[in-house]
Amino acid sequence: MPFAIGQRWLSESENALGLGVITALDQRTVTIYFPAADETRIYAMAQASLSRIVFSKGETLSHQAGWQGEILDVQNMNGLLFYLVKNPQDEDVIVQERDISP
Structure with a gap:
């Protein structure tokens, strides 16, 4: 799934950060701000251990x-x-x- 600014993601390696939002992208990296922890992380797109958060009808x-x-x-x-x-x-x-x- 391609990255886009505004999408919500979880860090699989740092679950304690909570739900993050993509704030910046370039050809190689994605920057995610985690408001619950007030932390920002920059990940290499090719190696990012991230999970997209998608809710479903009825949830x-x-x-x-x-x-x-x-x-x-x-x-x-x-x-x-x-x-x-x-x-x-x-x-x-x-x-x-x-x-x-x-």
Whole structure:
């Protein structure tokens, strides 16, 4: 799967960092910021031990604003995921993957 700025990934070798977001790319490296740990890591693309985080319809998503909701649908646009989520006010809202809680 190709990398894109804004995607959410986990470091397989440093799980304690939590959920990271890609902040920069070049031809050889990917830079990921891990907000829960307030740490940034730069990985060689060819050797990155990373797992892409993808939620599915029916799962519960935690928003960085502190609320949770059920995923109704998932769309992939230009490598970024957008989730249609039922929020606590029973409204359908679109959540970009960068807005998922770390």
